[in-house]
Amino acid sequence: MEQGAWARAATGAVRRISRFWVLVGSLVLIFLTSLLFSLRGGGRLYMDPAGWEEVRRVKLVPSYSRGVQPQHLEGAALRTCSCHHCVGDRGASRWFDENFDPDILPVWTEENIELPADVYYWWAMLQPQFKPHGLRHVLSRLFRVIPGHSPFGPRRPSRCLRCAVVGNSGNLLGAGYGHTIDGHDFVMRMNLAPTAGYENEAGSRTTHHFMYPESARNLDPNVSFVLVPFKTLDLLWITSALSTGHISFTYAPVKQFLQVDKNKVQIYNPAFFKYIHDRWTRHHGRYPSTGMLVLFYALHVCDEVRIRFLACRLSRRMFVCQSQKVPISICTGECVWLWRGSKRELAPLLGGEPLLRRVPQNRCP
Structure with missing residues (x-):
């Protein structure tokens, strides 16, 4: 068995x-x-037919967009505007194409009111607050006072929207660019931006003025006020300044009431803020400078961009990028890094080939 x-x-x-x-x-x-x-x-x-990957390729942008968005077709033949240099055209610079995301909006609206968690925590730590505020509730109240939609439409092959980004550098004195600056469709300035008495050098027109609560001032009715917020209190302030006037201090005294056109007020998108920090300045510094914020705002809403003397101090020196056609002065740490590493790529999109040189301290503004 x-x-x-x-x-x-x-x-x-x-x-x-x-x-x-x-x-x-x-x-x-x-x-x-x-x-x-x-x-x-x-x-x-x-298998997919030849070229199918290029046609259907999508771009996933962590933290900036809420879904899968189509990538623009590559090729110089696909014009996005009728200008001589179109920012939206692909193929001129592989470096620029890889970093440029045309789908992220520089303006904070009801459509993109929700911030991804990593964007929110990065932005909230720029100027930490002890008193918490419900961000969505604050924005909902704000969008009852100002428009909650973007004023910009998509790029069109028949359009040529030309923009000038003008800094506050003393190097504008004697340059005589005022008439050229005023000839653009949009003229973007930042913070104090004096023009009275400097019309021949800096021009007299302004269409978009970028400011913080602490640098805000009254504007003409035809000028768009673009608030660059660093904290939720800044959003509460702009709501107050356009209505009740109950806020007069943040970390410094601020205007209790602001005389601007409410229908032309825009809020800079913190997700766009971080997109510049991640993609373009590669975390050089705690956050991008105002000049960088305005420059990339223009690159995303305009078809052709020219910049005139963006300047500031950097360790007792000023770094100036100078081209034959377009004088450029950028001297924050991350700007110097950007132009040193990628000036040959970005320069053609701005109309010239910049050369980096130094200017003595006594010429800084």
């Missing part, structure tokens, strides 16, 4: 081993057949 049981057990084990090797052999045969089929070209029936 014991011998019979042992024989039956041995037979069962042999059968199981046989079935195992039959299964392994079948899998190997299927793999080899599939490999041979692919090498001989038969697998093309199951």
Whole structure:
């Protein structure tokens, strides 16, 4: 009896081993057949046709967009505007194309009211507050006072929206660019931006003025006020300054009431803020300078961009980028880094080839 049981057990084990090797052999045969089929070209029936990847490629932008958005088709033949240099055209610079995201809006609206968690925590720590505020509730109240939508439409091949970004550098004195600056469709300035008495150098027109609560001032009715917020209190302040006037201090005294056109007030998008910090300045400094914020705002809403003397101090020196056609002065740490590393790529999009040089301290504004 014991011998019979042992024989039956041995037979069962042999059968199981046989079935195992039959299964392994079948899998190997299927793999080899599939490999041979692919090498001989038969697998093309199951592959995307040539060029399909380029046409259907999508761009996932963590933290900035809430879904999958189509990438623009590559190729110089696809013009996005009728200007000579179109910022939205692809193919002029691989570096620029890889970093430029045309789908992220520089303006904070009801459509992009929700900030991704990493964007919110980065932005909230720029100027930490002890008193918490419900961000969505604050924005909902604000968008009852100002427009909650973007004033900008998509790029069109028939459009040529030309923009000038003007800094506050003393190097504008004697340059005589006032008439040229005023000839643009949009003229963007920041903070104090004096023009009275400097019309010949800096121009007299302003269409967009970028300011913080602490640098805010009254504007003409035809000028868009673009608030660059660093904290939720800044959003409470602009709501107050356009209505009740109950806020007169943040970390410094601020205007209790602001005389601007409410319908032309825009809020700078913190997600766009962080996009510049991540993609363009690569975390040089705690956050991008005002000049960088305005420059990339223009690159995203305009078809053609010219910049005139963006300047500031950097360790007792000023770094100036100078081209034959476009004088450029950028000297914050991250700006210097950007132009040193990528000036050959970005310069053609701004109308010239900049050369980096130094200017003595006494010429800083």
